[in-house]
Every structure is written in structure tokens, then in C-alpha cells.
Amino acid sequence: MSKSFQHLFPSSYELCYLNHAAMAPWSTLVSEAVAAFAQENAVIGARDYHLWMQRETELRQRFAALLNAQADDIALLKNTTEGLCVVAQGLPWQAGDNIVIPDCEFPSNHLPWATLQSQGVELRCIDVHVENPEQALQNACDQRTRLLAVSAIQYADGLRLHLDKLGAFCKASDILFCVDAIQQVGMLPVDVHACQIDFLSADAHKWMLGPEGLAVFYTHPDVRGNLQLRQSGWRQMDNPFQFQRDSWEPSDSARRFEAGSPNMLGIVATHAALGLLLDIGMQTVAEQAMANANYLRDQLAQRDTVELMGSTAPERCSAIVNFRPRKVLPSTLYRDLRKADVITALRGEGLRLSPHFYQNTDVLDTALQQIDRILAGGH
Numbered sequence: 204m205s206k207s208f209q210h211l212f213p214s215s216y217e218l219c220y221l222n223h224a225a226m227a228p229w230s231t232l233v234s235e236a237v238a239a240f241a242q243e244n245a246v247i248g249a250r251d252y253h254l255w256m257q258r259e260t261e262l263r264q265r266f267a268a269l270l271n272a273q274a275d276d277i278a279l280l281k282n283t284t285e286g287l288c289v290v291a292q293g294l295p296w297q298a299g300d301n302i303v304i305p306d307c308e309f310p311s312n313h314l315p316w317a318t319l320q321s322q323g324v325e326l327r328c329i330d331v332h333v334e335n336p337e338q339a340l341q342n343a344c345d346q347r348t349r350l351l352a353v354s355a356i357q358y359a360d361g362l363r364l365h366l367d368k369l370g371a372f373c374k375a376s377d378i379l380f381c382v383d384a385i386q387q388v389g390m391l392p393v394d395v396h397a398c399q400i401d402f403l404s405a406d407a408h409k410w411m412l413g414p415e416g417l418a419v420f421y422t423h424p425d426v427r428g429n430l431q432l433r434q435s436g437w438r439q440m441d442n443p444f445q446f447q448r449d450s451w452e453p454s455d456s457a458r459r460f461e462a463g464s465p466n467m468l469g470i471v472a473t474h475a476a477l478g479l480l481l482d483i484g485m486q487t488v489a490e491q492a493m494a495n496a497n498y499l500r501d502q503l504a505q506r507d508t509v510e511l512m513g514s515t516a517p518e519r520c521s522a523i524v525n526f527r528p529r530k531v532l533p534s535t536l537y538r539d540l541r542k543a544d545v546i547t548a549l550r551g552e553g554l555r556l557s558p559h560f561y562q563n564t565d566v567l568d569t570a571l572q573q574i575d576r577i578l579a580g581g582h
């Protein structure tokens with residue numbers, strides 16, 4: 204029997220919250236850290252700013268621990284999209300270059316590359332819902348491919364790509380490898396070194412159980428300098444508080460991507476959120492999140508009222524489960540579940556359920572009972 208962490212999440216007593224792939228509820232650790240920070244700001248302002256900066260440093264270390272990176276490789280940006288835009292707008296593109304992406308990406312990992320088409324860069328969108336998605340992506344690359352950009356896990360149906368295979372291919376082919384990891388960091392371990400990732404971006408508000416507006420942006424030191432900086436400011440220097448100086452060289456570290464004052468409120472919340480994940484350990488978190496998702500998948504597969512969407516191959520599955528009711532519209536089921544306090548999302552062709560590690564089976568059973576009741580025409 205795995206340890207329960209449900210008591211740390213007050214939402215567990217209000218709702219069946221199966222929507223971590225959109226936005227997570229906060230634990231009491233996060234809400235208490237934010238409340239304490241609000242109180243501190245009200246009472247003593249930024250008197251102890253040096254302690255805030257210590258927490259900021261610790262947050263970089265926590266992100267680095269989660270990704271198997273170094274703290275110097277971590278920039279704190281405002282969302283996943285911003286990190287991907289730093290790459291798209293920073294690389295020196297030439298007309299005739301091409302970028303390869305899956306054809307089902309969330310807009311964050313499509314639009315930053317699509318805008319480069321006006322510079323003559325070709326965007327190749329590849330079907331990854333095939334037997335060997337990594338091979339399909341590789342087959343789309345050629346001599347002019349500069350970048351392969353994928354979501355680690357697809358947002359709609361939870362399809363998981365083998366990042367290690369893609370990274371090895373990119374390395375051997377001299378192609379840059381960029382990962383939108385918002386649907387994986389905090390759900391399953393991520394290892395930027397093992398997967399030879401050049402750039403990675405992920406906001407904290409999903410599986411990391413943090414707030415919106417604070418994202419990790421990882422850059423490998425060997426390619427960081429390839430990104431031309433599109434923003435300039437005092438914070439991107441080493442020793443940023445030295446305001447009088449002869450030279451204004453941005454830091455070699457990933458802090459070069461942070462131009463101005465940090466999102467301290469977001470840092471407080473994310474610091475607390477990652478503290479929980481690291482204390483428990485990503486292996487345990489991943490096992491429990493997957494056990495919950497697999498339970499939902501197994502239970503839904505036994506019902507003839509619904510059809511499971513997406514791959515069921517274990518190495519392709521994640522904690523995102525997508526299914527479609529056979530006799531009513533997904534939107535009808537979504538609406539009725541919401542009325543019964545079961546929070547899901549409409550994504551792709553079906554309903555997306557995304558449980559996290561801390562939830563007990565009784566929450567999942569309640570959701571399944573409500574699905575059965577609604578599909579049986581119950582009121």
C-alpha cells in the first residue's frame with residue numbers, strides 16, 4: 204500500500220480533480236508559503252530581500268535536480284511559450300532551413316516555429332500517431348533540418364515519445380533538440396543529459412503543482428550562446444546589483460535570458476511545490492501517478508459505454524487518459540461531470556482525465572461512478 208498524500212491537497216475534499224494536465228490545485232505547502240510571503244511583504248516589505256534571493260537560488264537548484272541539470276543551466280521565465288520563443292527568435296535561421304515537429308502539438312510548440320516561415324524557414328508537421336513515432340520524425344529530417352521540437356507527452360491523448368532515442372538521433376545528425384516538457388516534468392522523471400536535450404521549457408502550473416507564470420527554461424551550455432538575446436536588462440548580468448560598471452556582458456549562465464526583476468511570488472510558490480516533489484522523490488511520484496492513470500484506463504476499458512482514445516502500449520502511456528462516450532457527446536458528459544464536481548477537460552476527440560500521484564483510489568472510483576451514472580441516463 205503506497206503512502207497517501209491526499210491530506211496535503213484540500214481540493215481532495217471538495218472535488219474529484221482530474222485535470223492536472225491543465226492546471227493543478229495547490230497543496231497546503233504552496234498556499235501556506237504564499238500566505239506567509241504576503242504577510243511578510245505587508246509587514247516588513249523587502250527588508251530581507253537577501254533571503255528571497257537565496258530562495259531563488261534554491262529554486263534553480265530544485266529545477267536542476269528535477270531535470271538532472273546544473274543550476275547554471277536554468278533560467279526562470281514566465282511560461283513554456285516564452286522559453287520556446289527564446290529559441291525560435293534566438294537561433295540564426297537561414298532561408299531553406301527546416302524545423303520538424305509533431306502535427307498535433309499544443310499551439311505553444313507550433314506557433315513560435317510557424318512564425319519563422321516568413322523568413323523562409325520550412326515547418327514540417329509530422330503524424331506521430333503511428334507505430335514508430337520517433338522513426339517518423341527522423342524520416343522527416345534532412346540536411347537542412349536545424350531543429351526537432353517535440354512535446355515530451357502530447358497534451359490531448361498523453362502519447363509519450365522516447366526522448367532518449369530522439370536526442371541520440373539529433374546529436375548524431377547535428378540537429379538541435381528542443382523539448383516542451385510541461386506535460387512531463389512533475390509527472391515522470393526527465394533527464395536532460397541522458398536524452399541529450401539542448402533546450403527545454405515547462406511552466407509549473409501542471410504536474411509540478413505550482414502556479415502559472417513561473418517556468419523553467421533549460422539550455423545546454425554548449426548551445427546557449429547560439430541564442431541571440433532579444434531582451435537586455437540589468438538582471439541578466441553576473442552580480443546584477445553592481446549598477447556602475449564598464450562592461451555589460453550578460454552572464455554565461457542561463458540567467459542571461461532573465462532581463463529584469465524576477466517573479467518572486469511565483470518563485471515562493473514553485474519553491475514550495477517542487478520541495479514536495481523532491482521530498483517524496485520523482486520515482487514514487489511517477490509510480491503513483493501512473494498507477495492512478497492505469498487504474499482509470501483499466502476501469503474504462505471494461506465499460507462498453509466508452510471508448511479509450513490514444514495508445515495503450517505501456518511505454519507510450521502517461522498519466523493522461525483520454526476517452527470518448529459512445530452514445531453522448533463528450534461535451535455533454537464533460538458538462539454533467541462538472542456539475543457533479545468531477546473536473547476533467549475536453550481535449551482532442553474526447554474527455555481527458557489527468558490524475559496525480561497524491562490522489563487515492565476512492566477519488567477515482569467516485570469519478571467512475573459519476574461517469575456510469577451519467578451514461579446510464581441518471582440524474
Ligand SMILES: Cc1ncc(COP(=O)(O)O)c(C=O)c1O
Pocket residue numbers: 224225282283284285309311312354356357358383385386405406418
Ligand atoms: C504541451 C503544452 N505546452 C504548453 C502549454 C502551455 O504553455 P504556457 O506555459 O506557455 O502557457 C500547454 C498547456 O496546456 C501544453 O499542454
